[in-house]
Amino acid sequence: MITTEIKNKLIEIVGTTYVFTDDETLNDYGKDHTEDFVFPPNIVVKPASTEEVSGIMKLAFEYEIPVVPIGARTGLSGGILALHKGIGLSLERLNKIEKIDEENLQVIIQPGVITEVLQNAVAQKGLMYPVDPSSKGSCFIGGNIAENAGGARAVKYGVTKDYVLNLEVVLPNGEIIWTGANTLKNATGYNLTQLIVGSEGTLGIVTKIVLKLIPAVQHNVLLLVPFFKMEQAAAAVSAIFKAGIVPSALEFMERDAIDWTMKFTEVPDLNLKPEIEAHLLIEVDGNYPEVLMSEAEKILSVVEEYEIDEMLFADTQDQKNALWKLRRNVAEAVKQNTVYKEEDTVVPRYELPKLLIGIKAIGEKYGFKSICYGHAGDGNLHVNIVKLDMPDELWKSEVPKGVKEIFELTKSLNGTISGEHGIGLVQKEFLPIVFSDTELNLMYQIKKIFDPKNIMNPGKIFPSTYQH
Amino acid sequence: MITTEIKNKLIEIVGTTYVFTDDETLNDYGKDHTEDFVFPPNIVVKPASTEEVSGIMKLAFEYEIPVVPIGARTGLSGGILALHKGIGLSLERLNKIEKIDEENLQVIIQPGVITEVLQNAVAQKGLMYPVDPSSKGSCFIGGNIAENAGGARAVKYGVTKDYVLNLEVVLPNGEIIWTGANTLKNATGYNLTQLIVGSEGTLGIVTKIVLKLIPAVQHNVLLLVPFFKMEQAAAAVSAIFKAGIVPSALEFMERDAIDWTMKFTEVPDLNLKPEIEAHLLIEVDGNYPEVLMSEAEKILSVVEEYEIDEMLFADTQDQKNALWKLRRNVAEAVKQNTVYKEEDTVVPRYELPKLLIGIKAIGEKYGFKSICYGHAGDGNLHVNIVKLDMPDELWKSEVPKGVKEIFELTKSLNGTISGEHGIGLVQKEFLPIVFSDTELNLMYQIKKIFDPKNIMNPGKIFPSTYQH
Numbered sequence: 001m002i003t004t005e006i007k008n009k010l011i012e013i014v015g016t017t018y019v020f021t022d023d024e025t026l027n028d029y030g031k032d033h034t035e036d037f038v039f040p041p042n043i044v045v046k047p048a049s050t051e052e053v054s055g056i057m058k059l060a061f062e063y064e065i066p067v068v069p070i071g072a073r074t075g076l077s078g079g080i081l082a083l084h085k086g087i088g089l090s091l092e093r094l095n096k097i098e099k100i101d102e103e104n105l106q107v108i109i110q111p112g113v114i115t116e117v118l119q120n121a122v123a124q125k126g127l128m129y130p131v132d133p134s135s136k137g138s139c140f141i142g143g144n145i146a147e148n149a150g151g152a153r154a155v156k157y158g159v160t161k162d163y164v165l166n167l168e169v170v171l172p173n174g175e176i177i178w179t180g181a182n183t184l185k186n187a188t189g190y191n192l193t194q195l196i197v198g199s200e201g202t203l204g205i206v207t208k209i210v211l212k213l214i215p216a217v218q219h220n221v222l223l224l225v226p227f228f229k230m231e232q233a234a235a236a237v238s239a240i241f242k243a244g245i246v247p248s249a250l251e252f253m254e255r256d257a258i259d260w261t262m263k264f265t266e267v268p269d270l271n272l273k274p275e276i277e278a279h280l281l282i283e284v285d286g287n288y289p290e291v292l293m294s295e296a297e298k299i300l301s302v303v304e305e306y307e308i309d310e311m312l313f314a315d316t317q318d319q320k321n322a323l324w325k326l327r328r329n330v331a332e333a334v335k336q337n338t339v340y341k342e343e344d345t346v347v348p349r350y351e352l353p354k355l356l357i358g359i360k361a362i363g364e365k366y367g368f369k370s371i372c373y374g375h376a377g378d379g380n381l382h383v384n385i386v387k388l389d390m391p392d393e394l395w396k397s398e399v400p401k402g403v404k405e406i407f408e409l410t411k412s413l414n415g416t417i418s419g420e421h422g423i424g425l426v427q428k429e430f431l432p433i434v435f436s437d438t439e440l441n442l443m444y445q446i447k448k449i450f451d452p453k454n455i456m457n458p459g460k461i462f463p464s465t466y467q468h
Numbered sequence: 469m470i471t472t473e474i475k476n477k478l479i480e481i482v483g484t485t486y487v488f489t490d491d492e493t494l495n496d497y498g499k500d501h502t503e504d505f506v507f508p509p510n511i512v513v514k515p516a517s518t519e520e521v522s523g524i525m526k527l528a529f530e531y532e533i534p535v536v537p538i539g540a541r542t543g544l545s546g547g548i549l550a551l552h553k554g555i556g557l558s559l560e561r562l563n564k565i566e567k568i569d570e571e572n573l574q575v576i577i578q579p580g581v582i583t584e585v586l587q588n589a590v591a592q593k594g595l596m597y598p599v600d601p602s603s604k605g606s607c608f609i610g611g612n613i614a615e616n617a618g619g620a621r622a623v624k625y626g627v628t629k630d631y632v633l634n635l636e637v638v639l640p641n642g643e644i645i646w647t648g649a650n651t652l653k654n655a656t657g658y659n660l661t662q663l664i665v666g667s668e669g670t671l672g673i674v675t676k677i678v679l680k681l682i683p684a685v686q687h688n689v690l691l692l693v694p695f696f697k698m699e700q701a702a703a704a705v706s707a708i709f710k711a712g713i714v715p716s717a718l719e720f721m722e723r724d725a726i727d728w729t730m731k732f733t734e735v736p737d738l739n740l741k742p743e744i745e746a747h748l749l750i751e752v753d754g755n756y757p758e759v760l761m762s763e764a765e766k767i768l769s770v771v772e773e774y775e776i777d778e779m780l781f782a783d784t785q786d787q788k789n790a791l792w793k794l795r796r797n798v799a800e801a802v803k804q805n806t807v808y809k810e811e812d813t814v815v816p817r818y819e820l821p822k823l824l825i826g827i828k829a830i831g832e833k834y835g836f837k838s839i840c841y842g843h844a845g846d847g848n849l850h851v852n853i854v855k856l857d858m859p860d861e862l863w864k865s866e867v868p869k870g871v872k873e874i875f876e877l878t879k880s881l882n883g884t885i886s887g888e889h890g891i892g893l894v895q896k897e898f899l900p901i902v903f904s905d906t907e908l909n910l911m912y913q914i915k916k917i918f919d920p921k922n923i924m925n926p927g928k929i930f931p932s933t934y935q936h
Binding site: 102417440 | 569570571572573574594615616617618622623626627629630639643645646647648649650651652653654655656657658659660662663665666667682683684706709710712713714755756759762812814815816817818819843846847848879882883884885886887888889890891899902903904906907908910911913914915917918929
């Protein structure tokens with residue numbers, strides 16, 4: 001597919017140093033954090049500018065070569081896997097923070113900037129970019145936009161889409177567009193910006209981003225509340241909001257999530273009573289410590305209505321870091337311990353107990369165990385279905401049936417099949433559970449407008465029946 | 469265009485009581501608040517359900533009849549004007565609040581509910597729908613969604629799009645879809661929800677809406693600060709944010725806006741010094757009065773850096789209402805006093821002084837006066853170009869040139885031509901100032917996917933060259 005002629009043309013565009021065809025590189029750029037999938041592209045290129053990205057796309061368009069935009073490869077739905085081979089286009093060299101605009105509380109940034117690098121850079125100016133995916137230390141802003149990433153603080157501050165004001169996008173034919181304006185309000189034409197956010201690299205390649213920032217918040221308080229009953233932990237989530245509190249994070253971890261994390265990663269032991277079934281990790285933030293203490297007290301009075309053990313109040317930054325590390329390491333702990341599949345269910349938050357009970361029942365039915373944790377404040381529950389000693393045949397035959405039922409359950413609870421990980425490769429066949437043919441057809445026709453030759457990350461999002 | 473056969477079929481769908489062809493009704497439903505335009509449809513129908521809307525659209529699709537969805541007719545860009553005649557489809561009977569979901573902080577609502585009715589209904593449950601357009605007492609939620617309405621509180625709480633979780637939409641061919649899920653996070657397919665929001669009734673008819681709510685905020689403090697220099701008032705806006713304050717409203721009114729309002733509408737006289745050029749109306753809100761006082765003091769220390777007169781602190785609810793009435797009556801005062809055109813410019817907020825100075829210079833150049841006011845915290849400045857005794861020929865020949873230059877100025881400041889009023893009929897020819905052909909073509913092709921026969925509010929948003 002990639003002839004010497006095409007390779008030479010790519011070298012002309014990005015320089016010989018930034019074109020790779022060795023197996024190691026192809027392999028590296030053919031996998032992300034989704035299970036153990038590897039789909040290497042034929043060639044990896046690393047452009048350094050919008051113009052270079054445009055040049056690559058013009059070439060790909062002319063020769064009808066599939067192109068996969070590649071970020072930090074931390075995705076959990078297989079968005080960067082080169083299912084149809086072709087060009088792996090890494091955005092890692094577009095990694096500049098072009099301008100922190102302290103006057104307008106905005107930042108202009110390239111897609112290859114690591115989320116935490118951005119957060120730290122704006123924090124030095126007294127500003128905050130609050131979107132906080134668990135992989136923030138390694139994921140790229142560009143990937144966050146592709147998947148509409150969320151994270152723990154979304155419950156108060158919103159997700160990636162809520163901070164994206166304007167995008168420079170290279171279209172599949174190489175043309176360069178801007179989607180909107182650098183303004184907080186906009187009622188000018190269709191919202192192309194929000195059409196691109198969450199489109200998983202299937203409509204074009206984002207090469208520049210204008211993000212909204214907010215003034216930095218000075219203080220926070222962090223509580224860990226152990227619940228004797230898992231469903232009560234889930235129920236307490238909406239009770240906290242009903243009390244008028246909007247926490248800056250409200251995370252749920254079932255017992256195994258904590259046990260595995262304590263066992264397999266470097267976090268302090270909490271010496272839990274054996275009867276504890278789940279925890280809520282609750283943060284409130286603001287600029288007035290006395291207000292935070294009052295909110296913490298209100299939260300305490302809410303959770304005390306349930307069967308809880310002694311609450312842990314993180315006093316120091318070290319204690320806070322330790323608790324957050326515990327939460328952020330859950331995925332890693334599962335990964336180190338067993339083969340698994342991660343589902344990214346999301347429902348209105350009051351439906352969480354029903355979702356959780358339903359997931360456990362479905363697991364019983366099909367013979368698999370699951371470890372559930374996630375952003376309960378948003379109703380976003382990560383379901384890690386763990387293989388452990390489940391026989392291979394059953395893993396292959398039964399788990400997909402269970403996943404399908406879990407997704408049908410989320411739909412019946414007015415939820416959907418991905419809150420923040422995207423559909424990518426691994427969830428695409430399940431999409432008809434939540435969208436009708438008419439709805440999927442509208443989306444697929446939009447795809448064809450942007451990408452008439454189907455070269456832009458082909459094979460993603462849409463079920464196989466739509467891939468033509 | 470509307471034969472007796474079609475009229476009878478419409479009567480079959482909605483009942484004879486809800487089909488109108490008398491001149492008075494056609495005239496009433498052929499105008500909104502946009503200048504003095506009147507474009508009556510051939511027939512007005514008032515369906516009472518999604519199914520009836522679907523039935524009407526199936527009929528219109530079959531016979532290729534233009535349909536204009538009509539809300540409360542408070543729009544400022546001519547969105548409901550029946551430019552191509554056809555069916556005026558009023559959503560006024562779809563006016564139910566179906567469910568206030570106190571557990572999930574959501575509301576399920578029909579499009580014909582008045583915004584303030586919704587706000588009051590959820591307030592009784594201790595909840596808040598904070599989007600606050602000036603016309604909230606009469607505008608419909610459906611219209612707010614069509615135009616992505618904003619208002620004074622958007623600076624802290626966001627605009628309509630930030631509260632819309634999921635939409636039921638009747639497509640031009642009568643099919644009924646849902647755009648998303650009732651969840652706070654969603655990374656499942658393309659964001660059809662945000663494509664519909666702000667699409668001004670050109671893609672389909674919204675028949676049901678799921679909105680996010682937040683816990684009600686208990687207290688607020690309101691300040692009116694008189695500035696001796698207009699540009700300093702505009703400059704103070706971004707200084708307030710730089711000080712770490714996010715006000716819940718930050719409104720700008722130039723002197724004439726206040727004077728005209730005091731003269732022509734029922735508001736108290738402020739006894740202003742003649743040298744005062746502009747005011748900022750600043751609100752902070754929250755649940756802790758002592759915090760609000762501290763924020764008010766911080767704001768005072770920021771504005772004191774500029775040349776200001778004595779600040780007015782609204783103590784009582786009556787005083788607050790009076791100040792808000794002053795602000796909300798500006799548009800009415802202008803309307804009562806002269807022929808005018810309203811532009812809805814928006815820029816990053818720090819660019820406001822440049823925008824304001826530029827607008828005045830452009831007015832000088834073309835011989836027109838303007839009255840500027842609006843949501844300065846968002847950089848959203850309403851520019852009322854007032855005719856007064858300007859000769860008709862000059863009004864017709866010079867004002868459009870000036871408007872074009874004002875829009876070019878907003879673009880050069882990274883802004884755009886509408887913050888919250890939409891493009892509709894009156895701004896469509898200006899759209900190429902802010903979007904390239906490629907960008908407009910993408911939008912127009914999306915329009916054609918949804919509406920292949922161009923029957924859905926035809927003649928809106930896109931410049932005449934795109935209307936085919």
